[in-house]
Amino acid sequence: MVLAKVIGEIVSTAKVDRLIGQKFLLTEVQRIEHESDGDKIIPTGATIVANDPIGAGRGELVLVVQGSSARMTDLTSTLPTDGLIIGIVDSISVESKYVYRKDS
Numbered sequence: 001m002v003l004a005k006v007i008g009e010i011v012s013t014a015k016v017d018r019l020i021g022q023k024f025l026l027t028e029v030q031r032i033e034h035e036s037d038g039d040k041i042i043p044t045g046a047t048i049v050a051n052d053p054i055g056a057g058r059g060e061l062v063l064v065v066q067g068s069s070a071r072m073t074d075l076t077s078t079l080p081t082d083g084l085i086i087g088i089v090d091s092i093s094v095e096s097k098y099v100y101r102k103d104s
Helices: 065-073
Strands: 002-010 026-034 038-051 062-065 083-088 091-094 098-102
Touching: 002 038, 026 062, 026 083, 026 091, 038 062, 038 098, 062 065, 065 083
Parallel strands: 038 083
Antiparallel strands: 002 026, 002 062, 026 038, 062 083, 091 098
């Protein structure tokens, strides 16, 4: 599982039948960087195309799984997908200090 930020949408009008009606987002993997003035979330540059069954939007931090884990839900067990958004992040804390709050 990785932390990622939604940076775009993927539109594909020609695709296999099982993917018709599926929403795909472009996500960029993030990491926590420890600095003397506090922890920060920074992009790694790596991107993942992920199926989005939960309605995430551009700019949101999300949890993404890949590989066989992406096909372990009731919604995706029969889909040819390798990336799946499984959660929208509300907050992240490191050593009792918030690094991220969605509502801030």
